[in-house]
Structures are given as structure tokens and as C-alpha cells.
Amino acid sequence: MxxxxxxxxxxxxxxxxxxxxxxxxxxxxxxxFSVITCDSAQTAIDQLEQITTIALxxxxxxxxxxxxxxxxxxxxxxxxxxxVILMTGYADLDVAIGAVNAGAFGFLTKPFNQQYLMTxxxxxxxxxxLIQSEKNYLMSLENAVMRKTRxxxxxxxxxxxxxxxxxxxxxxxxxxxxxxxxxxIQRIGLYSRCIAEAMDMYADFxxxxxxxSSLHDIGxxxxxxxxxxxxxxxxxxxxxVMREHTVIGHRILSGSxxxxxxxxxSIALSHHERWDGNGYPAGLRGxxxxxxxxxxxxxxQYDALRNVRSYKPSLAHQETYRIITQGxxxxxxxxFDPEVLAAFVAVxxxxxxxxxxxxx
Numbered sequence: 001m002x003x004x005x006x007x008x009x010x011x012x013x014x015x016x017x018x019x020x021x022x023x024x025x026x027x028x029x030x031x032x033f034s035v036i037t038c039d040s041a042q043t044a045i046d047q048l049e050q051i052t053t054i055a056l057x058x059x060x061x062x063x064x065x066x067x068x069x070x071x072x073x074x075x076x077x078x079x080x081x082x083x084v085i086l087m088t089g090y091a092d093l094d095v096a097i098g099a100v101n102a103g104a105f106g107f108l109t110k111p112f113n114q115q116y117l118m119t120x121x122x123x124x125x126x127x128x129x130l131i132q133s134e135k136n137y138l139m140s141l142e143n144a145v146m147r148k149t150r151x152x153x154x155x156x157x158x159x160x161x162x163x164x165x166x167x168x169x170x171x172x173x174x175x176x177x178x179x180x181x182x183x184x185i186q187r188i189g190l191y192s193r194c195i196a197e198a199m200d201m202y203a204d205f206x207x208x209x210x211x212x213s214s215l216h217d218i219g220x221x222x223x224x225x226x227x228x229x230x231x232x233x234x235x236x237x238x239x240x241v242m243r244e245h246t247v248i249g250h251r252i253l254s255g256s257x258x259x260x261x262x263x264x265x266s267i268a269l270s271h272h273e274r275w276d277g278n279g280y281p282a283g284l285r286g287x288x289x290x291x292x293x294x295x296x297x298x299x300x301q302y303d304a305l306r307n308v309r310s311y312k313p314s315l316a317h318q319e320t321y322r323i324i325t326q327g328x329x330x331x332x333x334x335x336f337d338p339e340v341l342a343a344f345v346a347v348x349x350x351x352x353x354x355x356x357x358x359x360x
Contacts, residue, residue: 009055009128010034011121014044014071015087016063020110024058031118041066041074048078056105056124061088061095069095069102076103081131083124087112097252100221109225116229183358184303185214190354191299198343205292212264213296216271219249246272246281263292271296274335286337294337298324298344301331306355317352 011033013024021037028035036054038044041063048054057075061068068086075084083105088095099107105127106120192213196206220228223245227238234242249268253261270284270293277285279297289297305323308314315323323331325345333341344351 009053009125010036010051011125012044012047012054012057012059013037014039014041014057014059014063014068016040016060020060020087027114027117028121033121040064041071044071045074045078048075048082054079054082055128056121057082057084058121059084059086061086061099069099069104072099072102072104081128083127085120085124097222097248100252107221113225113229116225184307187303187354187358188213188216188296188299190358191302191351192295194347194350194354195295195299195340195343198347199295199339208260208263209267209292209295212260212267212292213299215249215253215264216267216296216300217245217249218252218264219245219247219268221252222248243272243280246270266290267293267296269293271300273297275337276332276334278335289337291337291340294340298336298340301335302344302351303355305331317348317355321348 011028013021013028013035014037015021015024016039018039021039025035025037036047036051038047041059042065044057044059048057057071059068059071063071066074068088072084072086075082080103084103085106085108086099086104087108087110105124108117108120189210193206193210196209201209223242227234227241230238246269250265253265253268256262256265267290269281270289273279273282273284273289273293274297275286275289275294277283279289302320302324305315305320306317322328324336325333325341327333336344
């Protein structure tokens, strides 16, 4: 039996196909959600302007009078805090990237995977609730902030702008499409910080790689569900498609003026390159690979070995450490920057602690 969910606010479903509206209305009401349906974008806009309790919009990406991305812009105009999930009947990479860059919270293909649909909706509503809680908290601190010095105000504003940009992209893509969890994303940042600190990197770089590493797999938005969510090992053709997530991630993140996003773009492109030149997508070798990507490569490999998958068991820390430092036929120490590997050896116990204490 499906557990009822206590939901505040309505979900606005927008689709010109009656069967889709009827299906989503029935499915969501059974799960305890309050639902409003619309058969056109203009009707949806009218509802958004009249009803202030709409908490999430679920809209088809292609409708006769307006695209879902155009409707997304209208939703942002009315209330930029409302998460928007776009639906389409076919995979379209350019549309997907455009949707994320335009601020979409998530992207779905029809026919729907019910579990994935419900997970994405629940995360969207939770994000909405967190935004409202954060607004209330910030209001309570307003007087204190006004007493701070101009230097502290400038620092807070920069941190806020960075947080908003990163959280929007991360929430929209990494948590909603990848089979990995939010805890995995957090761990990659913590592992990367440990390595960077052990390498005596300057403070700004340590902070930057900690945050930027969270977006290493953002390009997986462009990978079809039948490959991204496959429960067994990928074949060669599927692996070739999966490897494209590095280039896609770079395309999504490139062009930003913010240093952290620039760092994230570099990591997304090169975190599967190997020191010995046998990585992808460009087969870079040695120090031709950006140092931030060399750090995240090892962090990602450690977490992949520790995590259970349908096609492999979870490995203990000691076995994972042995594989990274000695090799096992698939993984070799030659894959890693020797300085990064030495830093890992120095802080390996901390990696085990992070894995054990950072779980969903």
C-alpha cells in the first residue's frame, strides 16, 4: 500500500493531452497530493497569477500555443521559487540542456517511470519548502546582518550568489536524474577537500574544488534513461554513450563568469581522464589533465568502489585502498596523479570516516 504524504500546496499539471492529465491526476491524488490540471499554457498562467499556493508545476514541453520552456519563463516571472518539471515524449538533448539552463528543476520522458516521477516531485516540493524556510530564517537575521561591516556584507552576497547558482543546477540535474544519491555528491566534495588540503593547495582552490566537484556528473542529464538507470553492466555501445556525459557536462557549465562554475566545467569534462593517458574523453596524459579533475577522479573512483551496485558488491575501505594503491586489473595506480595518490594515502582513514558518516 502506498503511504499517504502530507503535502502543503498544489501541483499544477499542464498538458494538452486529456489522457496524460487524467493519468497524472489519478496517480498524484492517490499519493495524497492536491492537483490542479490545465489543458493549455495560458490557462496555467491564469491559475498561477490567481492561486498563490501552487508549489510545483509539471508541464509538457511541447504544446500548440507555447513551449514548456516558454511557460517556464512565465512561471519564473510570476514566482521564480516554484520548481518546474518538464515532460516530453522523446529524448531531446538540446532541449534538455536548454531546460536546465533556463532553470528547470527536472526533466522527464514519457512513458513515465512512476518511482522516478514520484521521487522527482517529492524533491521539488521539498525544495520549495526549504526555500520558504530559508526565507523566514533570513528575515529573522536581517537586523543582525545590517549591523555587519561592508566587507562582511560583500562576502555574504558573493556566497549567496554562488550558492543559488550551484544549488539550482545541482538540484535540477544531479539529484533528479542520476542513480547516485545526494550523499554521494556530498562525499565527493569532502573527499576532494581532504586531498586538496593534503596537497597544500591554497585556500580558495580548496573551497572551490569542494563545491565544484559536486557537479562532476551533471552531464548525465543528456544520457537516456535506459542507459543511465540500467541495473546491469553496460555493453560497449552503451558505455560509449555514457562516456558522453563528460562532454555534455562541460557544455552545460561552460561560459559562466563565476570561478567556481568554471572549475566545475573543467572537472565535468576531465574527471575520467587518467594519468597514463588511457582515460576519456580526450585521452589526456599527466599534467595536461587539470589538477582539479585529477583530484576528483580519485575521489569518484573511491566512492564507486565503496558503493553497492546491482552488478557489484560494496567493498570495504581496506580493499578499496588496496585496489587504488596496488591495482586489481581494472583499476591501476598508474591511472592517478602520483601527488594526488600520495595525498590520498596520507588521508585515507579520513575517507573511510567520511563514507561511514555521510549516508542517505
